[in-house]
Amino acid sequence: MITLDLILPDTRYPIHIGRDLLEQVELLLPHLPLPKVAIVCNETVAPLYLARLQQALAQHRIESFSVVLPDGEQHKDWNTLNLIFDALLSRNAERKTTLIALGGGVVGDMTGFAAACYQRGAPFIQIPTTLLAQVDSSVGGKTAINHPQGKNMIGAFYQPKAVIADMSLLDTLPERELSAGLAEVIKYGLLGDAAFLGWLEENMPRLRARDPDALQHAVKRSCEMKADIVGQDEKEQGVRALLNLGHTFGHAIEAGLGYGAWLHGEAIGAGMVLAAAASAELGWLSSSDVERVRGLVAAAGLPVKSPRMPLTRWLELMSHDKKVEAGTIRFVLLQQLGRATIQAGLPSAILEKILDRNS
Amino acid sequence: MITLDLILPDTRYPIHIGRDLLEQVELLLPHLPLPKVAIVCNETVAPLYLARLQQALAQHRIESFSVVLPDGEQHKDWNTLNLIFDALLSRNAERKTTLIALGGGVVGDMTGFAAACYQRGAPFIQIPTTLLAQVDSSVGGKTAINHPQGKNMIGAFYQPKAVIADMSLLDTLPERELSAGLAEVIKYGLLGDAAFLGWLEENMPRLRARDPDALQHAVKRSCEMKADIVGQDEKEQGVRALLNLGHTFGHAIEAGLGYGAWLHGEAIGAGMVLAAAASAELGWLSSSDVERVRGLVAAAGLPVKSPRMPLTRWLELMSHDKKVEAGTIRFVLLQQLGRATIQAGLPSAILEKILDRNS
Numbered sequence: 001m002i003t004l005d006l007i008l009p010d011t012r013y014p015i016h017i018g019r020d021l022l023e024q025v026e027l028l029l030p031h032l033p034l035p036k037v038a039i040v041c042n043e044t045v046a047p048l049y050l051a052r053l054q055q056a057l058a059q060h061r062i063e064s065f066s067v068v069l070p071d072g073e074q075h076k077d078w079n080t081l082n083l084i085f086d087a088l089l090s091r092n093a094e095r096k097t098t099l100i101a102l103g104g105g106v107v108g109d110m111t112g113f114a115a116a117c118y119q120r121g122a123p124f125i126q127i128p129t130t131l132l133a134q135v136d137s138s139v140g141g142k143t144a145i146n147h148p149q150g151k152n153m154i155g156a157f158y159q160p161k162a163v164i165a166d167m168s169l170l171d172t173l174p175e176r177e178l179s180a181g182l183a184e185v186i187k188y189g190l191l192g193d194a195a196f197l198g199w200l201e202e203n204m205p206r207l208r209a210r211d212p213d214a215l216q217h218a219v220k221r222s223c224e225m226k227a228d229i230v231g232q233d234e235k236e237q238g239v240r241a242l243l244n245l246g247h248t249f250g251h252a253i254e255a256g257l258g259y260g261a262w263l264h265g266e267a268i269g270a271g272m273v274l275a276a277a278a279s280a281e282l283g284w285l286s287s288s289d290v291e292r293v294r295g296l297v298a299a300a301g302l303p304v305k306s307p308r309m310p311l312t313r314w315l316e317l318m319s320h321d322k323k324v325e326a327g328t329i330r331f332v333l334l335q336q337l338g339r340a341t342i343q344a345g346l347p348s349a350i351l352e353k354i355l356d357r358n359s
Numbered sequence: 360m361i362t363l364d365l366i367l368p369d370t371r372y373p374i375h376i377g378r379d380l381l382e383q384v385e386l387l388l389p390h391l392p393l394p395k396v397a398i399v400c401n402e403t404v405a406p407l408y409l410a411r412l413q414q415a416l417a418q419h420r421i422e423s424f425s426v427v428l429p430d431g432e433q434h435k436d437w438n439t440l441n442l443i444f445d446a447l448l449s450r451n452a453e454r455k456t457t458l459i460a461l462g463g464g465v466v467g468d469m470t471g472f473a474a475a476c477y478q479r480g481a482p483f484i485q486i487p488t489t490l491l492a493q494v495d496s497s498v499g500g501k502t503a504i505n506h507p508q509g510k511n512m513i514g515a516f517y518q519p520k521a522v523i524a525d526m527s528l529l530d531t532l533p534e535r536e537l538s539a540g541l542a543e544v545i546k547y548g549l550l551g552d553a554a555f556l557g558w559l560e561e562n563m564p565r566l567r568a569r570d571p572d573a574l575q576h577a578v579k580r581s582c583e584m585k586a587d588i589v590g591q592d593e594k595e596q597g598v599r600a601l602l603n604l605g606h607t608f609g610h611a612i613e614a615g616l617g618y619g620a621w622l623h624g625e626a627i628g629a630g631m632v633l634a635a636a637a638s639a640e641l642g643w644l645s646s647s648d649v650e651r652v653r654g655l656v657a658a659a660g661l662p663v664k665s666p667r668m669p670l671t672r673w674l675e676l677m678s679h680d681k682k683v684e685a686g687t688i689r690f691v692l693l694q695q696l697g698r699a700t701i702q703a704g705l706p707s708a709i710l711e712k713i714l715d716r717n718s
Contacts, residue, residue, distance in 0.1 A: 034685060078437055089508040094683050117476075117513045119681045120503065121594070144479065149448040154476045156515065235480070322478045324453050326393060 002220055006139065006159075006227040008234050014162050015139055015223050017216065021166035022049060022127065023056035031125055031161035033096040036063045040084055040111040041102045042071040045129050048172055053102060053127070064100075065091050069107065074260035076106045076146050078154075084114040088122075095119040098161070104130035104177070105137035105264060109155070112143030116158035126163045130173060131181025131215075132265050134165040135188075135222035140230040140243075146259055150320035151251040157235055165223070167216055175208075179301035180265025182207060183246070183272070185218045186296055188225045190272060191245045194338025196221050201292070204299040241323055242340040245332040246271035249306065252317035256309050269302030270358070277354040278346060279334040289337050306359040311352055361579055365498065365518075365586040367593050372521050374498055374582050376575065380525035381408060381486065382415035390484055390520040392455040395422045399443055399470040400461045401430040404488050407531055412461060412486070423459075424450050428466065433619035435465045435505050437513075443473040447481075454478040457520070463489035463536070464496035464623060468514070471502030475517035485522045489532055490540025490574075491624050493524040494547075494581035499589040499602075505618055509679035510610040516594055524582070526575055534567075538660035539624025541566060542605075542631070544577045545655055547584045549631060550604045553697025555580055560651070563658040600682055601699040604691040605630035608665065611676035615668050628661030629717070636713040637705060638693040648696050665718040670711055 001018030016027055028037075037057065041050050046068045057064045067087040069080050088097070099122055101111035108126050115124035126138035144155025170178070182204075189197030199217075200207075206214040226243065233240040250271030253262060276293040279285040294304050309317075315329075323330040325344070333343045360377030375386055387396075396416065400409050405427045416423045426446040428439050447456070458481055460470035467485050474483035485497035503514025529537070541563075548556030558576075559566075565573040585602065592599040609630030612621060635652040638644040653663050668676075674688075682689040684703070692702045 078441070082437070085506055085513060086508075089506060089512065089679060092678055092683075092686075094685075095681050096684065117515060119512060120501070120514045120516050142479070147444055147448060149445075153448065153478060154444060155479045156476060157479055319451055320448060322454055324451075325455070326453075327451075 004220070004223055004227055007231050008159065011159055013160060015165065015227065016163070017165045017167070017219055017223065019166065019168045019212065021164050022053055022169065025056050025060045025062065027162065027164055028125060029060065031123065032062065032098050033123065034094065034098070035061060036093075037098045037100050038088060038091070038093055039064055039066045039100045039102050040069065040107055040114070041066055042069045042107050044071045045103045045107070049102060049129065049169065069110070072260045073106055073146070073254065073264060074258070076110060076259065078145060081110055081114055081145055084110065085118065088114070088118055093118070093122070095122055097122060099124040100127060101125070101138070102127045102129060103133070104128065105133045108133050108138050109143050109152070110145060112141070112158055112160065113145060113155050116143055116156035121158070123161050126160045128163070128165055129169045130177050131170055131219070132177070132184055134167075134170075134219050135181060136184040136226065138163045138165070139223055139226045141234065149255070151255050151259075152322070153320065165219055167212065167219065170210065170215065175301070176263065178208065178210070180263040182300035183265035183269040183297070183302055185222050186300060187243070187245050187268065187272060188222045190293065190334060190337060191242050191332070191340035192225055192338060193221070197296075197338055201296055204296065208301065241330070241342055242332055244323065245340050246275050248318055248321050248323065248329065248331055249274045251321065252314055253306055256313060256317050257307055266303055269297045269300065270304060270306040273297055273304050274306060274354055274358055275331065275333055277358055278331065278350060281350045281354060282333065282343070284333065284335050285337070292337065304358070306355065308359050311348065311355065314351070314355060363579070363582055363586050366590050367518065370518055372519060374522040374524065374586065376524045376526070376578055376582065378525065378527045378571065380523050381412055381528065384415050384419045384421065386521065386523055387484060388419065390482065391421065391457050392482065393453065393457070394420060395452075396457045396459050397447060397450065397452055398423055398425045398459045398461050399428065399466055399473070400425055401428045401466050403430045404462045404466070408461060408488065408528065428469070431619045432465055432505070432613065432623060433617070435469060435618065437504060440469055440473055440504055443469065444477065447473070447477055452477070452481070454481055456481060458483040459486060460484070460497070461486045461488060462492070463487065464492045467492050467497050468502050468511070469504060471500070471517055471519065472504060472514050475502055475515035480517070482520050485519045487522070487524055488528045489536050490529055490578070491536070491543055493526075493529075493578050494540060495543040495585065497522045497524070498582055498585045500593065508614070510614050510618075511681070512679065524578055526571065526578065529569065529574065534660070535622065537567065537569070539622040541659035542624035542628040542656070542661055544581050545659060546602075546604050546627065546631065547581045549652065549693060549696060550601050550691070550699035551584055551697060552580070556655075556697055560655055560658075563655065567660065600689070600701055601691055603682065604699050605634050607677055607680050607682065607688065607690055608633045610680065611673055612665055615672060615676050616666055625662055628656045628659065629663060629665040632656055632663045633665060633713055633717055634690065634692055636717055637690065637709060640709045640713060641692065641702070643692065643694050644696070651696065663717070665714070667718045670707065670714065673710070673714060
């Protein structure tokens with residue numbers, strides 16, 4: 001097991017990465033103010049892992065109850081969130097009852113947001129069960145639900161007490177979900193570590209074959225980079241925005257097609273290709289750089305072409321991006337492979353051209 | 360105009376108290392990152408004050424749009440909150456668009472919570488229009504909506520950028536609302552300032568007659584005490600809980616009768632009488648002390664008797680209080696008039712007796 005620390009001005013917390021961690025309750029114990037937890041899960045993950053976690057907790061005399069949510073991005077909304085609040089109240093959960101998110105990014109985002117709001121703030125712990133959640137969404141305290149008009153529009157910055165990334169849980173992950181997680185891994189290479197990008201190009205077949213060492217390296221390097229960036233800028237006043245590479249386009253795809261049609265990681269894969277293409281139009285990347293990005297996204301099993309939508313629809317969807325400032329959409333683009341930057345606005349001729357060629 | 364400062368570890372903000380402040384846009388300007396604001400109001404306040412505020416803003420080239428909510432505690436729920444999110448998104452509000460709460464405690468609590476959640480945190484300003492909001496709820500950053508099973512169960516600690524208490528706005532306040540606000544004023548005397556309590560006993564007729572000097576003194580003293588206590592304990596880890604005097608009983612009344620049947624301040628009035636009676640049962644207050652509390656609550660035009668509910672119902676409702684710890688209800692009681700304390704648990708014989716005599 002490797003343990004990283006995310007260090008923030010007001011708090012710090014461990015990110016444990018390794019195999020067979022789910023039943024290691026001693027990793028949870030230091031973070032539980034009361035011997036009572038609420039486990040939030042979804043209907044796909046619950047049959048696989050919920051009983052194992054509850055039994056392990058019971059052996060340490062930790063009382064637990066579970067809330068099982070429907071699975072999928074289309075359920076990341078208020079109605080589903082309210083299932084958590086209803087359960088917490090009907091089971092008399094207190095302000096110091098810990099919520100545990102046992103699931104992927106949707107479960108993690110909703111559990112974190114429920115914890116942020118329940119009695120104005122209850123503790124929570126992330127046990128991510130997908131690659132995407134392990135490398136990205138479980139770390140850093142971004143929590144949210146979607147609004148029909150925009151992804152993650154309603155949420156909070158609210159940090160977990162610990163993140164436990166049990167790589168063994170990836171053994172049951174569907175291939176499509178594995179690929180979706182690889183999108184966020186590629187993102188880290190592109191935005192800040194050219195050497196890691198090269199490693200990913202070499203090792204993509206091992207990753208897709210779930211080689212444990214390769215996966216662990218990918219999770220560790222991604223979490224290291226995320227912890228470093230979030231540690232510098234918890235509330236996204238500056239550098240943290242770079243973690244949104246591919247996300248301005250990607251969120252527009254998700255909202256435009258209807259949440260759940262594409263997985264988040266799939267939308268980010270296609271979104272990163274668009275970001276690379278736009279960067280080339282600005283003269284920052286060469287066409288062979290763009291081909292490298294496209295090749296790596298394809299090698300991860302992800303779509304390289306976005307769905308076709310009129311430019312006006314893209315602009316409408318992107319106008320609700322959280323990085324918009326004074327009416328201008330701010331894009332995360334690549335100055336070179338391994339170095340991202342923020343670009344305020346893009347000429348619509350460029351947008352039209354890259355969307356035409358990549359959708 | 361008097362200006363108090365609420366000083367917190369990470370931020371500070373002014374509380375301006377005076378007459379004719381609504382159109383003094385220069386009080387708002389230092390707190391607006393963009394020349395665009397969303398004003399949240401309700402259907403009672405909007406016809407009285409919304410146009411005046413919007414015109415004053417327009418004269419300073421501040422663009423504004425409004426969201427008018429239904430009036431009343433029964434609307435302090437997710438559906439009404441969502442009206443704010445819908446309006447923000449359809450008007451392309453950004454992360455730095457400031458929300459202004461123009462209304463009473465319900466509008467302030469919901470606007471603050473919407474600001475806390477919109478794009479994970481937008482700035483907001485409180486312009487309280489009721490006495491209750493001016494002396495209590497607009498200050499200190501407690502924001503929330505209700506859940507059918509418990510008052511203010513879903514919310515956030517999220518501070519405004521400024522509070523502007525324009526006493527002139529109280530000229531149109533219905534008498535019942537004025538009395539409700541006086542409940543929170545009495546609370547400050549009871550929990551921490553015996554001299555102020557004496558002043559209130561002397562000046563209650565002036566307050567109910569809306570003598571401007573008396574009202575201003577009551578608002579100022581209440582805000583001073585709240586700013587001092589919140590400054591010591593923003594997230595209610597300790598002393599801030601004392602501000603909940605009367606609220607454990609009061610919230611049970613509100614949820615038990617259905618939100619909106621009694622005004623919040625009315626429930627707090629009856630709740631403070633119960634807290635005083637319980638304190639007498641523990642030998643802390645004399646029966647003449649309890650009579651003073653009852654007399655002052657009555658003099659404010661507030662109910663001194665709680666509605667009749669079975670003890671089991673009281674206990675069920677109070678079990679969702681945010682101060683519950685490890686299954687024990689923690690009551691704010693009075694060691695003497697002017698000094699509050701936290702008491703973990705009360706024998707049910709005492710509860711039964713005080714409820715029987717005061718409902």
